[in-house]
């Protein structure tokens with residue numbers, strides 16, 4: 631039986647429910663996937679992709695930008711011609727997403743921590759505390775040795791800009807290829823790949839350690855596990871661990887913002903809630919209700 635008062639009150643809108651649950655929570659663990667960025671307009675298909683990559687789409691028939699970013703390009707010069715434009719679009723020049731602002735302002739009233747499978751710049755451009763976000767799949771703005779010969783990541787935004795400015799026929803000049811200072815192999819984007827994995831740097835492990843400390847210090851009490859826009863491609867990173875932790879803490883609650891309904895494990899079904907409204911609208915409305923102060927139990 632749930633001890634969350636909000637769940638006992640009937641005839642509430644989804645935003646009223648979410649605002650009430652957030653107000654009741656002792657702590658919030660937030661998992662964020664591609665659906666949240668997509669709801670804010672950072673989509674990987676359609677006009678946003680077609681406007682930035684007409685030449686690559688004509689050559690390879692790509693249908694979406696994520697698929698394209700994982701493609702095995704015919705040369706390193708071509709790889710970086712694509713990736714430099716991808717990094718500018720999804721990292722360096724990414725605008726602020728309204729949902730990210732709404733969520734941050736709510737979370738700042740509570741103990742919270744975030745884990746995300748997204749590699750875009752949405753958190754940093756929305757001014758999140760860098761000590762409270764764990765990018766478990768890497769970040770588009772960072773590079774790693776393509777041989778993974780050592781555990782360090784690198785970043786050079788100016789060189790990305792030069793790659794964009796100086797590329798011709800979908801190839802950057804050979805001498806702009808960024809190279810590993812240890813083994814001289816070309817760099818690649820620091821993004822986890824199903825076969826190769828990714829370079830996990832000391833900073834990655836520091837992020838992981840902060841997240842683990844937060845989880846350890848909130849093993850009991852009314853912990854809200856809030857999952858936003860997470861599909862089922864890599865459930866091992868967020869979805870499955872969240873469900874396991876909710877099962878382990880009888881006071882915890884699992885809330886999933888997703889337009890698709892996924893099967894929920896039986897032991898936590900009573901302490902789970904799926905909110906299927908568009909997440910951008912839902913967070914906007916939740917923010918409005920939350921700060922009006924008419925939520926219960928504040």
Ligand SMILES: [Zn+2]
Nearest residue numbers: 775779810813
């Ligand atoms: Zn190397």
